[in-house]
Amino acid sequence: xxxxxxxxxxxxxxxxxxxxxxxxxxxxxxxxxxxxxxxxxxxxxxxxxxxxxxxxxxxxxxxxxxxxxxxxxxxxxxxxxxxxxxxxxxxxxxxxxxxxxxxxxxxxxxxxxxxxxxxxxxxxxxxxxxxxxxxxxxxxxxxxxxxxxxxxxxxxxxxxxxxxxxxxxxxxxxxxxxxxxxxxxxxxxxxxxxxxxxxxxxxxxxxxxxxxxxxxxxxxxxxxxxxxxxxxxxxxxxxx
Numbered sequence: 160x161x162x163x164x165x166x167x168x169x170x171x172x173x174x175x176x177x178x179x180x181x182x183x184x185x186x187x188x189x190x191x192x193x194x195x196x197x198x199x200x201x202x203x204x205x206x207x208x209x210x211x212x213x214x215x216x217x218x219x220x221x222x223x224x225x226x227x228x229x230x231x232x233x234x235x236x237x238x239x240x241x242x243x244x245x246x247x248x249x250x251x252x253x254x255x256x257x258x259x260x261x262x263x264x265x266x267x268x269x270x271x272x273x274x275x276x277x278x279x280x281x282x283x284x285x286x287x288x289x290x291x292x293x294x295x296x297x298x299x300x301x302x303x304x305x306x307x308x309x310x311x312x313x314x315x316x317x318x319x320x321x322x323x324x325x326x327x328x329x330x331x332x333x334x335x336x337x338x339x340x341x342x343x344x345x346x347x348x349x350x351x352x353x354x355x356x357x358x359x360x361x362x363x364x365x366x367x368x369x370x371x372x373x374x375x376x377x378x379x380x381x382x383x384x385x386x387x388x389x390x391x392x393x394x395x396x397x398x399x
Contacts, residue, residue, distance in 0.1 A: 160384070161392045165350045168388040169199075172348055173206035175386070176291070179344060180216055183290045190290050191281070193224040193334060193342075195303070196239030197295040199350045201246055208250030218253040224278075226294060227304035227333035228261035230270070238263055267321035267330035274332060275319040282338075286380055289342040292334075296349045298357050300371035304333035307370050311335060336375050343381040347373070350388040358387065359394035 162168035176192075183190040194200065207213060225239055233240045240260040248258055259277060262270045282288045294302045304322050305311050311322040311333055318338035323330050339345065349358055360371065362385075367374040376383060389396065 161387050161389060161396070163389050165199075165388045165390070166202075168348070168350055168386060169202040169206060172200075172203045172293075172346070172386055173210065175346070176203065176207055176293075177210075177212050177216065179291050180221060184217060184220055187290075189220050189222060191222045191224065191288070193226050193289050193292040193339075194239075194243055195226050195293040195295045195348065196228075196242060199295055199348045200293055201242060203293075203348065204243055204247035208247040213251050216251070218251050218257070221253060222257045222259060222281075223248070223253065224259045224289070225261050226292065226339075227331055228263045228270070230263045230267050230330045230332070232264040233260060235263070261319075261332045263332075267323075267332055271317075271319045271321040271332045275317055278318045278338065282341075287341055287343050288338050289344075291344045291346065292339055292342045294339075294345060294347050294373075294376065296347055296354060296357060296361075296373055298353055300357055300361065300373050302347070302373040302376060303339070304331040305335070305372040305375075307372055312369050312372050312375070339376060340378050341380070342378055345376055345378050345381060345383045347376075347383075347385045349385065349391045352390045352393060354391040355393040358385075358391050362395055 162171050180190050228239050229237045231237045261274050306324055309322050311320040314320050314335040320335050321332055364374055
């Protein structure tokens, strides 16, 4: 789906978020969502948290998770949790126990192990995991903190990995392909001219490749969708 502007994309994504939650809760007891960090989702969360439709959701039955996290305390300005808390969590009546954050204040390997155990206990051996995973896209083709050239891209068993990102000189924790690809719905949210080249490269690639981690997102029993603004889709639209 291509929106005419970033604001239209954000509004469409917020509406889709609420619709998916509503649909899931009409069929199942709980709804499990993994959230993306970054700039594009920020206003999406703000719209969900500030709109009147939020009161139509039974937040007691919604569980929020994170796709990745920087190794910083939850009060740090770089924390994905802090951003989501400010824009969404603090504005909806969701129980604190339903918010499952990655613990950025502990060593990355420990945080990954704890989150891996938590997800294993929640999802056990179910075919599907998350009802919805929101993902962003980096200009190098990374998504979550699955960066090209890092060990996390090669993970085939664990649901969560610690990953060192050399060019940032920092550690992160991230969901991995095995659990992402068991989601019912995966949506990429991408905006801006700076992403047009990588969007075009991904959409025209011959197939999945480790040098383009986002190309390895292929839900086994779910749906994959892209929500773009016109700037991110610029090169694709020029070929129509």
